[in-house]
Amino acid sequence: MIKNTPPMGWNSWNTFGANINEQLIFDTADKIVETGLLELGYEYLVIDDCWSLKERDENGRLVADPQKFPHGMKTVADYVHSKGLKFGMYSCAGNLTCAGYPGSFEHEFIDAKTFAEWGVDFLKYDYCYHSNIIHGKYLFRRMGLALKNCGRDILFSACTWGADNTAEWIRETGANMWRSTGDIVDTWQSVKNLTEQQEAIFPYGGAGSFNDMDMLIVGMYGKGNVGIDGLNDTQYKTHFSIWAMLGSPLMIGCDIRNMNKETLDILSNKELIKFNQDADCRQVIKLSLFEGSNIKAYARTLENGDIAVGFFNLTDKKVTVKFLLDELGLPESTGKTLEMHEVWTGETVTVKNGTLIRGIEAFDSLVYRCKVVDA
Numbered sequence: 001m002i003k004n005t006p007p008m009g010w011n012s013w014n015t016f017g018a019n020i021n022e023q024l025i026f027d028t029a030d031k032i033v034e035t036g037l038l039e040l041g042y043e044y045l046v047i048d049d050c051w052s053l054k055e056r057d058e059n060g061r062l063v064a065d066p067q068k069f070p071h072g073m074k075t076v077a078d079y080v081h082s083k084g085l086k087f088g089m090y091s092c093a094g095n096l097t098c099a100g101y102p103g104s105f106e107h108e109f110i111d112a113k114t115f116a117e118w119g120v121d122f123l124k125y126d127y128c129y130h131s132n133i134i135h136g137k138y139l140f141r142r143m144g145l146a147l148k149n150c151g152r153d154i155l156f157s158a159c160t161w162g163a164d165n166t167a168e169w170i171r172e173t174g175a176n177m178w179r180s181t182g183d184i185v186d187t188w189q190s191v192k193n194l195t196e197q198q199e200a201i202f203p204y205g206g207a208g209s210f211n212d213m214d215m216l217i218v219g220m221y222g223k224g225n226v227g228i229d230g231l232n233d234t235q236y237k238t239h240f241s242i243w244a245m246l247g248s249p250l251m252i253g254c255d256i257r258n259m260n261k262e263t264l265d266i267l268s269n270k271e272l273i274k275f276n277q278d279a280d281c282r283q284v285i286k287l288s289l290f291e292g293s294n295i296k297a298y299a300r301t302l303e304n305g306d307i308a309v310g311f312f313n314l315t316d317k318k319v320t321v322k323f324l325l326d327e328l329g330l331p332e333s334t335g336k337t338l339e340m341h342e343v344w345t346g347e348t349v350t351v352k353n354g355t356l357i358r359g360i361e362a363f364d365s366l367v368y369r370c371k372v373v374d375a
């Protein structure tokens with residue numbers, strides 16, 4: 001069964017790029033369990049691009065690179081499964097993958113069958129080198145059908161970066177999640193851009209097909225394949241808080257074999273994971289009071305009647321935020337107010353006179369679980 005909440009896991013691309021092999025996957029699988037990440041919900045271990053040979057075999061099948069995966073993909077999948085994890089792989093709707101390995105175009109059904117035989121539970125499906133004649137929606141419908149008919153539950157993770165108005169057609173293809181924006185890199189500007197670009201497409205996210213803001217850069221510190229500047233821990237905390245609040249899939253991208261305590265603490269914030277995994281999967285509310293600024297404020301109603309509210313200071317200066325409960329449908333005339341519990345510090349505050357005023361340090365965030373209580 002594929003869950004109807006945002007997928008969580010780890011993906012090889014952000015740190016390792018083409019530098020992947022079976023030992024890395026075995027060690028990462030061990031670590032996901034040892035660190036408690038699996039228990040928190042990070043269940044998919046995904047091998048991204050560059051895992052195959054450059055040629056298919058004589059039967060037209062994809063072949064795992066024997067240098068990188070000497071025991072073959074079935075063995076890798078078995079190991080990952082033996083740890084209680086699910087196993088993910090990568091292909092592309094074009095002739096070639098983005099890094100130039102064989103893509104699945106005109107091989108959709110045979111590839112889906114191969115993945116099913118290997119024990120794959122998740123397929124990231126990219127959009128490089130695709131046909132200019134056949135619209136992307138048909139290419140994704142094909143693979144969607146191939147996966148649905150391969151005899152195994154395989155989560156379909158579309159990666160079209162929002163191109164060709166993906167939002168308009170991706171849900172019909174059977175994709176369980178879809179990359180709504182371009183590739184993340186380990187810079188603050190990238191986090192800001194991806195957040196900003198998400199706002200216009202909030203209505204498309206939700207149960208059935210989640211808007212995917214791309215893999216997390218938490219804990220990369222500028223190292224690895226998409227590591228450029230690196231962020232500080234406050235910035236990583238804010239990045240994680242936004243991805244979690246907005247209901248994006250949470251795919252870790254750092255080297256978890258060597259992560260520090262700060263990284264593990266950020267990735268392990270249970271309250272944020274609960275917001276992310278809330279069964280109602282509600283559309284994000286954009287609070288208008290900071291329109292056009294680099295202070296972002298989002299809210300989401302939760303299954304149990306609480307509300308998640310987050311304020312994100314994307315600037316390098318301390319700011320003061322003034323939040324009016326009116327915007328959430330709670331004017332003073334309702335006789336109700338919010339008891340707000342901050343998920344990083346544990347601070348609890350009850351809003352008086354319908355207004356909350358708070359200072360937020362540079363790059364920092366305040367994220368609350370809010371209970372509706374009598375004023």
Ligand code: GLA
Nearest residue numbers: 013048049098099126159183
């Ligand atoms: C594209 C995707 C990335 C990654 C690479 C692999 O750029 O958007 O997430 O999968 O391809 O080549």
